[in-house]
Amino acid sequence: MKLDYELYAKIFKSLSDQSRLKIIDILSCGEKCACDLLEDFDFTQPTLSHHMKVLMDCKIVKCRKEGIWSYYSLDKNSTDKLELFLMNIITDTEDCICKNSNQCEI
Template sequence: MDKNYETNAKIFKALSDGSRLRIIDILSCGEKCACDILENFEFTQPTLSHHMKVLMECGLVKSRKEGLWSYYSLDTTNSNKLVLFLMDLITNTEDDCICRYDNKSKTCNK
């Protein structure tokens, strides 16, 4: 599995905000209109737009326009990739443990 640390670090940075985590939780129930998401917060529409932009740029959320309204949903493919990355990161086996190998020679450091 390609770990792509930099890409995943950007995603975790996006998720380091409590409001964005809450937005992900809301979207886990299915597609929502921006106005429906906004009802769950005490901030303004421009602030919501900023949060949605961050979540879309890192690939966790996708959007579609319908008339004047924007609808948001989780990008389940990218969300699942993130979960798999985290699981792989914290459950490495002896065969693929990063700390066991020297980057140049790929020999065991033990």
């Protein structure tokens, strides 16, 4: 399996902000309106919009509009792939990169 290190590096970079990690944690409980998310932070709506854009660009979060409100949720497909990627790179498997390139001591 070929791993897209560049893609996942971008995702991990987006998750390296503590506010974004907190947003992910909140959204793990289910969909939230932007107005509800703001109650958990001491920043403005434009700052929340910036954080959400970063997370949506990485496809970790998805958005749906209802009238003037934006509702955010985790993109389950993308978060599952992220979880698998992380498990793959921290687990010694038969297709481990080091076994294919003689980088590991066996």
